[in-house]
Amino acid sequence: MEKPKVVLGVSGGIAAYKACELLRRLTESGHDVRVVPTASALNFVGAATWSALSGHPVSTEVWDGVHEVPHVRIGQGADLVVVAPATADVLARAAHGLADDLLTNTLLTARCPVVFAPAMHTEMWEHPATQENVATLRRRGAVVIEPAVGRLTGVDTGKGRLPDPGEIFEVCRRVLDRGPAAPDLAGRHVVISAGGTREPLDPVRYLGNRSSGKQGYALARTAVARGARVTLVEANTGLPDPAGADVLRAGTAVQLREAVLEAAADADVVVMAAAVADFRPAAYATGKIKKRDGQEPEPVALVRNPDILAEVAGERARPGQLVVGFAAETDDVLANGRAKLRRKGCDLLVVNEVGERKTFGSEENEAVVLGADGSETSVPYGPKEALADVVWDLVTARLG
Numbered sequence: 001m002e003k004p005k006v007v008l009g010v011s012g013g014i015a016a017y018k019a020c021e022l023l024r025r026l027t028e029s030g031h032d033v034r035v036v037p038t039a040s041a042l043n044f045v046g047a048a049t050w051s052a053l054s055g056h057p058v059s060t061e062v063w064d065g066v067h068e069v070p071h072v073r074i075g076q077g078a079d080l081v082v083v084a085p086a087t088a089d090v091l092a093r094a095a096h097g098l099a100d101d102l103l104t105n106t107l108l109t110a111r112c113p114v115v116f117a118p119a120m121h122t123e124m125w126e127h128p129a130t131q132e133n134v135a136t137l138r139r140r141g142a143v144v145i146e147p148a149v150g151r152l153t154g155v156d157t158g159k160g161r162l163p164d165p166g167e168i169f170e171v172c173r174r175v176l177d178r179g180p181a182a183p184d185l186a187g188r189h190v191v192i193s194a195g196g197t198r199e200p201l202d203p204v205r206y207l208g209n210r211s212s213g214k215q216g217y218a219l220a221r222t223a224v225a226r227g228a229r230v231t232l233v234e235a236n237t238g239l240p241d242p243a244g245a246d247v248l249r250a251g252t253a254v255q256l257r258e259a260v261l262e263a264a265a266d267a268d269v270v271v272m273a274a275a276v277a278d279f280r281p282a283a284y285a286t287g288k289i290k291k292r293d294g295q296e297p298e299p300v301a302l303v304r305n306p307d308i309l310a311e312v313a314g315e316r317a318r319p320g321q322l323v324v325g326f327a328a329e330t331d332d333v334l335a336n337g338r339a340k341l342r343r344k345g346c347d348l349l350v351v352n353e354v355g356e357r358k359t360f361g362s363e364e365n366e367a368v369v370l371g372a373d374g375s376e377t378s379v380p381y382g383p384k385e386a387l388a389d390v391v392w393d394l395v396t397a398r399l400g
């Protein structure tokens with residue numbers, strides 16, 4: 001079988017050296033990789049490195065090997081183009097359709113999925129020009145993964161760091177697995193909550209639940225690969241941030257509500273996969289609650305937490321916004337799920353049976369996805385990413 005053909009575009013950012021690791025991962029996993037650096041990129045890592053690691057000649061301009069018409073052929077033959085790192089400059093040139101070097105010509109001739117992994121200083125990333133260019137590229141169907149937060153060039157830290165090459169590789173693998181179809185969540189903003197809230201009782205104790213957050217993270221990773229701008233609101237998961245998603249942190253149900261409502265303001269889809277505590281202790285003891293000799297502990301009084309799913313579904317932040325809920329049930333799973341779907345007013349409800357060894361913390365899941373339109377989709381036991389993809393299939397079928 002022919003190896004999948006990948007074009008690795010490298011532009012002139014300090015993170016260009018990390019693209020060597022991405023290149024290795026791609027070649028070692030059976031991809032035929034052609035590296036197309038910009039002239040600036042060669043100031044950071046030389047042509048010899050790209051050529052030796054890829055096994056292909058390397059050029060930055062359209063004028064080398066003209067008899068092979070490389071400015072057209074490289075893009076036409078690709079199954080995937082990934083630009084990592086993508087500078088502010090290359091994003092601008094791509095968004096405006098410029099074709100002044102081999103990489104931008106390739107971007108215009110490619111008809112396969114294109115992934116950009118931007119990396120730059122926070123100010124450059126946040127500049128309205130860059131943000132508009134990114135929005136344009138996403139609207140046209142490119143997968144633009146959000147930069148990570150962390151150490152930048154020199155002593156600065158902030159948003160703009162190139163995600164770990166292994167994570168970019170995983171995004172590429174998922175995009176390639178989906179085949180030549182255009183990413184169907186491109187241009188969409190999705191908000192996903194994941195994990196379990198912890199409701200403090202005193203400075204050392206809390207009421208919590210057993211949700212690991214793995215299903216929410218699987219939804220985030222698959223949505224990135226399908227081209228969405230992803231905001232993940234995580235509660236107490238301890239999991240590494242998924243590449244390409246904006247991650248917000250919340251501890252309690254009240255904090256999660258605030259973060260979700262703010263992020264949902266311009267979202268096309270909100271998926272509430274987090275296990276949010278229904279109740280919290282009525283009072284918080286500022287000092288540790290002590291054991292007293294001969295005394296039984298005071299009962300813990302509880303109060304209700306806000307019902308975030310019902311609130312998001314009931315007052316849609318924008319017309320056409322889709323809301324997906326999750327229901328973890330221990331008995332009468334489907335009947336309880338149908339009742340919950342009606343009560344909450346969401347568009348889709350993913351119902352799964354939970355128990356001691358089921359679902360929580362596991363890498364696999366099985367579920368039934370109920371639709372407000374009466375549909376019922378069974379997802380057999382399998383990886384949480386497979387269930388996530390079924391949820392996105394149902395979502396994209398319902399998005400206007």
Ligand SMILES: Cc1cc2nc3c(=O)[nH]c(=O)nc-3n(C[C@H](O)[C@H](O)[C@H](O)COP(=O)(O)O)c2cc1C
Pocket residue numbers: 010011012013014015038039040041086087088089090119120121124153
């Ligand atoms: C040391 C150094 C580091 C740079 N790092 C970045 C970067 O991380 N991201 C970026 O967008 N531009 C960065 N630049 C600026 C780009 O190299 C410059 O905009 C260049 O024109 C980009 O060209 P290209 O997009 O054709 O590769 C850096 C420049 C220098 C000198």
